[in-house]
Amino acid sequence: MEKKLKDGQKITIRKLRISDLDLFYNFLVNSPKARKFWRHPADYETASNYVNAQRYQIVATIKKKEVERILGFAAVTDQGGIGLAVTDEYQHRGIGTILMERLVEKAQKLKLEHLEFTVFKENTAVQFYSSLGCQICDETPDGHSYIMRLMVGKQNG
Numbered sequence: 426m427e428k429k430l431k432d433g434q435k436i437t438i439r440k441l442r443i444s445d446l447d448l449f450y451n452f453l454v455n456s457p458k459a460r461k462f463w464r465h466p467a468d469y470e471t472a473s474n475y476v477n478a479q480r481y482q483i484v485a486t487i488k489k490k491e492v493e494r495i496l497g498f499a500a501v502t503d504q505g506g507i508g509l510a511v512t513d514e515y516q517h518r519g520i521g522t523i524l525m526e527r528l529v530e531k532a533q534k535l536k537l538e539h540l541e542f543t544v545f546k547e548n549t550a551v552q553f554y555s556s557l558g559c560q561i562c563d564e565t566p567d568g569h570s571y572i573m574r575l576m577v578g579k580q581n582g
């Protein structure tokens with residue numbers, strides 16, 4: 426699926442493939458800011474764990490001079506847990522929102538009632554998720570993170 430960013434650049438949203446190992450490794454290496462809160466080392470083992478994971482995983486990619494690059498990643502588990510990250514250089518251009526919309530569609534297909542995930546309190550992603558209608562419903566026992574929830578059941582609109 427093709428999407429246009431606010432600045433006119435065209436990106437593709439597609440499933441993450443096992444053959445994306447190098448692209449995903451480069452995504453990790455190029456995203457030190459995003460990894461601070463997403464908590465992953467930039468190594469091949471991490472990249473391999475991601476491309477081989479058995480869950481719904483999508484990426485936002487861009488092609489320049491026939492070279493494809495991963496700009497963003499999102500995943501949802503059958504239980505409604507999510508993962509989301511956009512590479513540093515491409516944050517604040519709407520990619521996170523586009524990826525979240527796809528996760529919501531997938532969650533609805535899985536007949537989930539809500540997505541539920543933890544976010545470190547000092548992570549500005551709290552504002553991002555809130556702007557999309559997610560609500561803080563609790564905090565983790567250590568007090569470091571919020572537990573956030575987004576209702577996705579069709580009955581919720």
Ligand SMILES: CC(C)(COP(=O)(O)OP(=O)(O)OC[C@H]1O[C@@H](n2cnc3c(N)ncnc32)[C@H](O)[C@@H]1OP(=O)(O)O)[C@@H](O)C(=O)NCCC(=O)NCCS
Pocket residue numbers: 458459460462463509510511512515516517518519520521522523542543544545548549550552553554556
């Ligand atoms: C959270 C994250 C995925 C958002 O992706 P993004 O592509 O930058 O988000 P968008 O451009 O779609 O933002 C949409 C809206 O969310 C809000 N928002 C996004 N980032 C924000 C921030 N840092 N502070 C405050 N509001 C923010 C804004 O309202 C924004 O709209 P605007 O750009 O018109 O003002 C990205 O910042 C990221 O990868 N962070 C590091 C990894 C991470 O924390 N993941 C979540 C772990 S639970």
